[in-house]
Amino acid sequence: MIRIGIVGTSSISARFAEAVTEVDGVEISRVASRDAERARAFAAEIGVPGTAEGLSALLAAPDVDAVYLASPNSLHLAQIDEAVGAGIPVLVEKPAVLTARDWDAAASRARERGVVLLEAMRSAYDPGLAAVRELLPRLGTIRRVALRYEKRSARYDHVLAGEQTNIFDPALGGSALRDLGVYPLHVLVRLFGAPNSVHGVRVGIAAGTDGAGSALAAYDGFVADVAWSKITDTALPSEIQGEEASLVIDAIDAPRRLVLTPRGGRPEEVRVEAPRNPMVGEVGFFRDAIAGRDTAADHEATAQTLRLVDALLDVPLS
Known part of the structure; x- marks a missing residue:
């Protein structure tokens, strides 16, 4: 049994803890926070027996074999470094770090020490993405790709009221691009490089x-546009267009309904069977990586995605 310690007490940590209960061979043993009372309250909420005051105490705990980092983005790199230095496998919430250079350094150190390091990019391990990949050959030559993730955050109301909040705070590495834009960018990289x-x-x-924001990416023979937003909602799906067919994807972070329409033909609906909690796949992959599954392709996908994020963050705000 792999005993995982959680760093962070947000809603994403609660969803992760729930996902762990659906995966064999793993369990949550402790919750860590710099605020001891908050750690105890969250541990009680998710039914976890142990707590720790801060990451160092968590890493030293005898019942922690691996950690899940769900702290503010700006803290990830230092926390990865500390955990890897202690020889503890790390699953770090996306974006893993703030820059591609930081990721290259963190991943290199993890490989040198033989410690598993994985970004918790749930869409990469979702059966919906596998279903999309399987359908691509039926589309013929790909010519256009449109991927989007646009969902208004309730915390945008705080910004409108003149307050600051973590997910929008640049000092903490917050931004809509890093929080939501990484999903379609990562899928783009996974499918097409x-x-x-x-x-x-x-x-x-x-x-x-x-x-x-929006991004336009050029490939040999086709173009891809990516849209993201945390201040507006959309009812529009994502779509991949080929010369022989098009594929409509209901939700790029967790595809569940795909519609393939052949040129001149009738639409064909594909329903994706998947766990209710979309984080189950990443938990299972992390478990398998600790058991020896290769993560080289995953490291490269994270690096390529962060290079795109780096390039887009260089674009001045309009």
Whole structure:
């Protein structure tokens, strides 16, 4: 049994803990927070017996074999470094770190020490993405890709009220691009590799970062556009267009309903069977990685995605 310690007490940590209960061979043993009372309250909420005051105490605990980091983005790199230095496998919430250079350094150190390091990019381990990949050959030559993740955050209301909040705070590595834009960018990389070039526009908000944006990526023979937003909602799906058929994807972070329409033919619906909690796949992969499953392709996908994020963050806010 792999005993996982959680760093962070947000809603994403609660969803992770729930996912762990659906995966054999893993369990949550402790919750860590710099605020001891908060750690105890959250541990009680998710039914976990142990707590720790801070990461160092968690890493030293005798019942912790691995850690899941769900702290603010700006803290990830230092926490990865500390955990890897202690020889403890790390699953770190996306984005794993703030820059591709930071990821290259962290991943290199983890490989040198023989410690598992994995980004918790749930869409990469979701059966929906596998279903999309299986359908791609039926589309013929790919010519256009449109991927999007646009969902208004309730915390945007805090920004409108003149307050700051973690997910929009640039000092903590917050932004809509890093929080939601990474999903379609990562799927783009997983399906088609890194583009030849990328250009973008970022819509600025009062918090000092982007609330929405779009990117145009050039590949040999086709173009891809990516949209993200945490200040607006959309009913539009994602779509991949080939010369022989098009594929509509209901939700790029967790595809569940796919519609393939052959050129001149009738639409064909594909329903994806998947766990109710979309984080189950990443938990299972992390368990398997600790058991020896290769993560080289996963490291490279994270690196390529972060290079795109780096390029887009260089675009001035509009």
